[in-house]
Every structure is written in C-alpha cells, then in structure tokens.
Amino acid sequence: MAKARKNRVICVANQKGGVAKTTTAAYLGAAFARLNKYVLMVDSDPQSNLTYSMELDEAAQEKAIENNLATIYESGQDADSCTLRVRDNLSLIPASADLVMTELTLDSSPNAISSEPERILRNSLAPLRSRYDYTIIDCPPSQGMLTLNALVAADFLIIPSLASVISLTGLERMIEQLHEIVHGDMALNADLKLLGVLLTRFRRDRNAELEIEAKLRSAPEEFFVFKTVIPDRSQFGLLGELKAQTGRHLTELSMVSYSLLPYLTLAMEIEKILTPTKFPAANKQ
Ligand SMILES: Nc1ncnc2c1ncn2[C@@H]1O[C@H](COP(=O)(O)OP(=O)(O)O)[C@@H](O)[C@H]1O
Numbered sequence: 001m002a003k004a005r006k007n008r009v010i011c012v013a014n015q016k017g018g019v020a021k022t023t024t025a026a027y028l029g030a031a032f033a034r035l036n037k038y039v040l041m042v043d044s045d046p047q048s049n050l051t052y053s054m055e056l057d058e059a060a061q062e063k064a065i066e067n068n069l070a071t072i073y074e075s076g077q078d079a080d081s082c083t084l085r086v087r088d089n090l091s092l093i094p095a096s097a098d099l100v101m102t103e104l105t106l107d108s109s110p111n112a113i114s115s116e117p118e119r120i121l122r123n124s125l126a127p128l129r130s131r132y133d134y135t136i137i138d139c140p141p142s143q144g145m146l147t148l149n150a151l152v153a154a155d156f157l158i159i160p161s162l163a164s165v166i167s168l169t170g171l172e173r174m175i176e177q178l179h180e181i182v183h184g185d186m187a188l189n190a191d192l193k194l195l196g197v198l199l200t201r202f203r204r205d206r207n208a209e210l211e212i213e214a215k216l217r218s219a220p221e222e223f224f225v226f227k228t229v230i231p232d233r234s235q236f237g238l239l240g241e242l243k244a245q246t247g248r249h250l251t252e253l254s255m256v257s258y259s260l261l262p263y264l265t266l267a268m269e270i271e272k273i274l275t276p277t278k279f280p281a282a283n284k285q
Pocket residue numbers: 016017018019020021022023024049141200201202230231232233234236237238239
C-alpha cells in the first residue's frame with residue numbers, strides 16, 4: 001500500500017505584490033521536496049511566475065498550454081490531468097494568462113461549472129491532495145475569486161510580508177480576510193488557520209526593519225511570526241532562470257546555498273509546528 005502522506009494544503013497569500021509570495025511558494029516547495037516530502041505546487045496567479053520558476057521542458061510547456069488551472073476553472077477539467085511532474089516528488093498545476101478572464105468573470109453566483117464558485121479549487125484538489133505531503137498554492141496580488149478559492153481550498157495560510165510600514169497594512173487586510181473566511185456569515189472555510197507571517201527580503205542592518213520585527217513578534221497570537229526570517233539576497237532574483245544561468249534547476253540547488261537554506265529552515269520549522277498534537281487532522285474532503 002502507498003505510504004500515507006501528510007495531506008496538508010498551504011496557501012501563500014498577500015494582496016500586496018512584491019512581498020515574495022511566488023519566491024516563497026517555489027523555494028518552500030523545493031525545500032520540502034529536498035526533505036523527501038511529496039509536493040504539489042499550484043500556480044494561481046495569471047502572471048504564471050511560479051510556473052516559469054519551474055523552468056519546464058518543452059513537452060511540459062506545451063502540455064501546460066492545454067491543461068492548466070484556467071481549464072480547471074473554465075471547463076471543469078480534472079486536476080489530475082493538469083498536473084505536471086517536475087521531479088519524482090514535485091509536481092505542478094501550472095497557471096495560464098487565461099486566469100485573467102477567470103478572475104474577471106468568476107463571481108459568487110452559481111454557474112455552469114459549479115454551484116459553489118468559491119469551492120472550485122477545493123473540490124478539484126480533493127481527489128489529489130492525499131497523494132502529497134504538501135500542496136502549496138501561490139496566489140495573485142489581489143483579493144479576488146482566485147485568492148478566495150485558494151483560501152477556501154487550504155488548511156493553512158502563510159502571509160509573506162516585508163518589514164515595512166506600508167506592508168503592515170497589507171498584512172492587516174489579509175488577517176481581516178482570514179477572519180471573514182473562518183468566522184464570516186458564510187463560514188467558507190472554518191478550518192483555515194494562519195500558519196505564520198513570514199518576514200521576507202529582511203535586512204538586519206536596518207533598524208526600522210528590526211523594530212517592525214520586534215513589534216510583530218509582541219503582537220497577539222493570531223499574528224504568529226515564523227522564527228525563520230528570509231534575508232534579502234540577490235540570488236533570489238535568479239528564480240525562473242536558475243537552470244539557464246547557473247546550470248542548476250531549483251530542485252538541484254545545494255542544501256547550503258544562500259537561497260535554499262533559509263527555506264529549508266522554514267520547512268523544518270513548519271514540520272515542527274505541525275506536529276499532530278498541535279494541529280490534529282481536520283476532516284479532510
Ligand atoms: N529574499 C529575497 N531577497 C531579495 N529579493 C527577493 C527575495 N525574495 C524575493 N525577491 C525578489 O522580489 C521580487 C518579488 O518577489 P515575488 O516572489 O515575485 O513576489 P510576489 O509573488 O509577492 O509578487 C522578485 O524580483 C524577487 O526576485
């Protein structure tokens with residue numbers, strides 16, 4: 001019998017752009033894969049940056065044109081047939097620019113594809129998720145239906161944020177949206193939990209950033225901030241062209257490389273946080 005997988009779905013979201021959502025989804029996925037976990041990445045941003053970051057071969061790129069997250073939303077295609085194998089234990093449901101239309105046309109009213117438009121992603125991932133330890137969903141920089149679907153599909157939320165005053169407002173709005181999804185009238189996903197706020201592009205040589213970090217860490221528990229902080233490092237700028245520029249695919253980086261190492265630390269912190277005693281398995285469907 002196949003080994004039981006951890007079956008955890010994590011959504012990486014923040015309506016602000018440029019806070020390292022995609023970088024976090026890509027590197028955290030690669031880090032879990034390096035720790036021998038089975039990982040499914042879902043690119044839910046029409047910009048398709050996560051898909052590009054996987055530097056797919058030509059055959060996979062062609063398949064992604066016909067079979068991607070937009071075809072799941074638009075024609076009810078099953079998620080399995082949209083899943084590309086990047087490495088043995090790392091797979092991807094790619095995005096497509098067609099998701100722009102999905103975001104514009106999908107609203108909360110029942111349609112031909114689904115009577116529950118907020119649950120399309122959750123329902124389509126349901127038959128797949130138990131095959132993976134971690135499903136990681138990368139969200140667009142908006143609070144529209146794509147992000148809502150990701151939050152409804154997920155068990156856990158990671159909010160990447162810069163340690164800047166402007167970013168804190170984005171963080172607050174994200175926490176509000178989380179609250180609405182868990183406790184709102186529609187209780188769209190009562191099981192969704194904030195896994196943590198992740199400080200990214202962090203510079204210890206800037207007092208202002210250290211002050212914001214200290215302020216966040218002293219906030220109430222709903223603002224839990226990961227102990228792991230992702231430093232500001234130019235290597236992250238190579239995402240999407242790592243193989244082309246350095247000859248090494250994201251999944252082939254050294255365990256001690258400046259970019260992979262902080263995300264390996266984060267992956268291990270998450271494994272520790274998610275011990276069964278702290279988060280007993282919820283009813284998964
Ligand atoms: N830790 C980091 N250090 C330096 N640059 C980073 C880091 N993380 C991400 N970046 C850069 O910041 C920009 C935005 O990151 P991205 O992951 O695309 O953000 P988002 O998905 O939130 O819009 C990209 O150019 C990326 O290379």
